[in-house]
Amino acid sequence: MLPDRILITNAARRITADIRRTPVIGIPGWGLLKLELLQLAGSFKPRGAFHRIRAAGAGPAGVIAASGGNHGVAVAAAAQALGLRAEIFVPEISAEAKRARIRAFGAHLVVGGATYDEARLASEARAAETGALMVHAYDQPEVLAGQGTLALEWEEQSPGLTHLLVAVGGGGLLGGIAAWHRANGAQLVAVEPEGCPCLHAALAAGRPVPAPVGGVAADSLGARQVGGLMFPLAAELHAAGRLTPVLVPDGAIREAQRMLWETVRVVAEPGGATALAALLSGLWTLPRDARVGILVCGGNTDPGSVSPSA
Structure with a gap:
């Protein structure tokens, strides 16, 4: 069963003492970054x-x-x-x-x-x-409701966002955020690495299907197949023009990691920088008058793996 706003609100009450309320900061030219990599255990999970x-x-x-x-x-x-x-x-x-x-x-x-x-x-x-x-990584109702609490919190912190850029692996995070915004709310930009395109494959086939797993973000976004619980919702929003899938190459992800360090002084893992890579690479074009939120969803990596600028 997909969660709705009532179930997500109840989930937020249930775990309020367990998790951190992560910050949102504005970066000119980018938008509002939700720094979920500062969550307990280093990611939204x-x-x-x-x-x-x-x-x-x-x-x-x-x-x-x-x-x-x-x-x-x-x-x-x-x-x-x-x-x-x-x-x-x-x-x-x-x-x-x-x-x-x-x-x-x-x-x-x-x-x-x-x-x-x-x-x-x-x-x-x-x-x-x-x-x-x-405890499934992305395909259980309780897990989706828990991930949906991020969307609730983000909306409280940054009301009026028109577009949310979110990285996609198995789809639990996207599914929870989409469930919160299903009836109304922001447009969703679902960003995947080219090496891990399971949502793209599912949208093309009309159902979850096996997809390749590879590239720099495979350890966090490398699901073989998108979750069956969230896929009907993603397909519904995609058909309605409210979910835009974007694929980004490994080079753009590495550059987004570097820019997060240079600009914000946070060390994001490749999966955590994937959403921002869509914007910085130009593979997703910022609409005029958009108010954009970008999720930096994880930071569990060796700090030395983020290359500084030359």
Whole structure:
């Protein structure tokens, strides 16, 4: 079941003590940046993780999740805060910086295959053995409602935004934001790396289908297939002209990372800089009189990986 504004508002109340209210800053020529990389555990993911665990409940077996990295860090952090055992499965492509953070939050880390899908299947098999609560990275109603709290918070901080630029992986973040704005609100610009085009593939096929996974943002945006829960909503808004999909190359993502450091002095991971890459590269054109919000959604990376200007 897709969340609506009532369910998202209830989710926000449920997790208000668990998460940070992240800042919004204005940058001339860009718009209003929502710095969600300053969220607990370094990305937007704790919103969905905390809400899934609090809404569904977890028994003595604790929680289990599969993740390219950020979701795993979030579930580990939520489990630690709530006094639960956590077991996190990651694929071989996961970044060492993210693995280290998962371990630092006290979770048991398992490398469960070459891709996210392989790690997910391994985690599901393990959950069936142990009875642990499965916390999906993007395709559970409680997770979508939790991610939707970001849209509620953003609207309170920055009323009147006409366009929101959001990076897309499996679609849990976009789905939650779209659910908040479904009846009215901002136009959504759904930005994917060229190497991870699962929403593009789904919109072209009319249904979620397997897509390639590769490139610099694969560890955070590298879902093989967009989530089945959010896809009908994305397709609905796309057909209505309220959702614009954009693909950006790796070079534009790296440049957006560099510009975030040079301009804002924040270190964003590639997935966290992907939304801004659409604007800076010119692959999405700023409409006249638009009031634009850009989500910087994650910062779990080695600071040395963001190259300074020459």
